[in-house]
Amino acid sequence: MAKSETSSDTARPWQSYHTVYTNAKAGMDGVDKEKVQRIVYEMSKGSKYFENEERKEAFIRQKIETMRARCAKLTATDISHFQMVAEKRILELEAARNLSRIWLHVDMDAFYAAVETLSNPSLEGKPMAVGSMSMISTANYEARKFGVRAAMPGFIARKLCPELIFAPTDFKKYTYYSDLTRKVFQKYDPNFMAASLDEAYLNVTDVCKEKGVTGEEIAKEIRASVFEETGLTCSAGVAANRLLAKVCSDINKPNGQFVLPNNRMAVMTFISSLPVRKIGGIGKVTEHILSDALGINTCEEMLQKGSYICALFSQSTAEFFLSVGLGLGRTDTPEVRLQKSISNERTFSATGDETLLYRKLEEIAEMLSTDMQKEGLCGRTLTLKLKTAAFELRSRAVTSQKHICASKDILKHASKLLKAELPISLRLIGLRMSHLNEERDGVPLDPTQKTLTHFMVSGDASGKDVDEQRSFGHEAHDISDYFVNKEKSDSFTGSHETRHSHRDHLDSNHSSELNGDNCTFDSNAAEMETFHNPSSDVTADKLEGTSCLNTVTNGASLLEGEAEAVSSSGQRELFLWVNDYKCSICGIEMPPDFVEERQEHCDFHLAEKLQKGESSTVFRSSNLRQRVVCKDHIVSQSQRKKRKSSPKEGRHIPIDLFFIKSNQNF
DNA sequence: GAACGAGTTTTTC
């Protein structure tokens, strides 16, 4: 089943170099695949990229070997068991087959390239690609004849086709034309699903009924209409579900369509010989695994080897493969398609220069923030993606309790993550925000998250006062030393380099304009909440860095929220970190960056008081508001793993238990 | 064992 190293591999080493470029794409039927593979191999070998690809390839081979070994270990009883499992699942899937819908997948032909040709007719008939020397986004059909295609580095593309003309990407233009096509789609399915700028799924069941026409006729009409509106051609696939419609739209590309009748026999015949790679969601790696571990190359074989699929893959993956074997796909239109994450990343010449790296990070944070604000999104989990000079990928994430979208907040957390990875030589930095909601910054904490802090400050656990009460306008934050130093050195402040459109550039070395906010303390970054008590001047004292907190030597520490003031029975009692290190109540020492542990420690003392029965008056009175809390809960899991909780950990009260206890006191 | 978070992998254009 598996491909073993043969003598031809040694004689023609490029044959075992798996790239995505030999996968048949529309317009590439007559391409000399071996020649393309050889050129790609020869231009790549010896590079760091190539070495990394080889590492990845070896990893996949290992995975395949493991799977084959697992297959070999399956006993006859195992196989018969999994055969039954597969058959049962196939019957269930078959019972749910829905052939009542007519789905249309519309795919614009070489979209970016076609738009470029439209605006520059001299490109007509010439091989051209949209992109740059480092990477191309798409190629027209003339270029595809040479093996040039999307996701190929420009320098390889030029080697394959020396006449190749490059056009820079212009997303504004593509968006404009995309909008024109969408206006057409809208007429046929108001709930059409845009898959990308140049692709959409339309449920035309209703419109076919209304007009008394077939899916084929609607497809023709739509394609004609798109051409009329844009001057661009597209291809369409018509089938009973989205998965099949997508496969169908590729069959008669460009400027064609294919209709798969809505009957089981037609679907099964169509799917039987279909290579698995044609299915959306099955890419280079899955194809490789299915082929080399299980000998599965066509969709039909998914069913034939159902027992092995059920034995080797997770339930959801097995189910997907079996449904592919049956030619099943989604037939519904999801009511809401919520975006799960939003990200921005940039590649640049590999560097270990920390100043440069921080500058890049800052640019990306800025771009991400802009994108998020455009979309009206805020997120809780920030992931830093890094690609080392050796092309190895890493990611580090932090999850905050608060949804954020401001660049200064993003940068604050991103800086911490990056700082932990230094020194490092990088060629890419990316930032991704997930756990999105659609509300703006400053949303209240999720009321289901019953943190002690939240409970205390809101009084009624609703959290509604949190933002109103957040009053520190001049906090220091825990941003990396770099930004503090940067402000001092003024190496960026006041520079007014142009900010370019982030989508159009690879390897752009521009520096974004750095406004004062990014260099100075920001108002939200420390996430410090102050609840001012008219009878206490804690807030004012802190702001002025005087009197009651003068045991803390470092003024900045005060502003970082490293002090806690707890009021008890109207009598002010200070709880703070002496010398920014030592708990004033029990004397336990904890470094300043143990933010979460410190918070936990504060909570512990507070809970201790409550347990001693000292709490009721505190909670009943408005003095509750005078607690100054440090709420920076944002600590990466990796950091958490490294650090152990305070020695008092054993006495920590589970938060839910605490709620029960304190509610009893009310 | 479900939910969640972090980190990795895969796919797509």
Place this chain on the structure above:
DNA sequence: GCAGCGAAAAACTCGTTC
């Protein structure tokens, strides 16, 4: 002449916590 391989999103896996 020379070196040189992207960006975005989501799924998946695994460990931790409750």
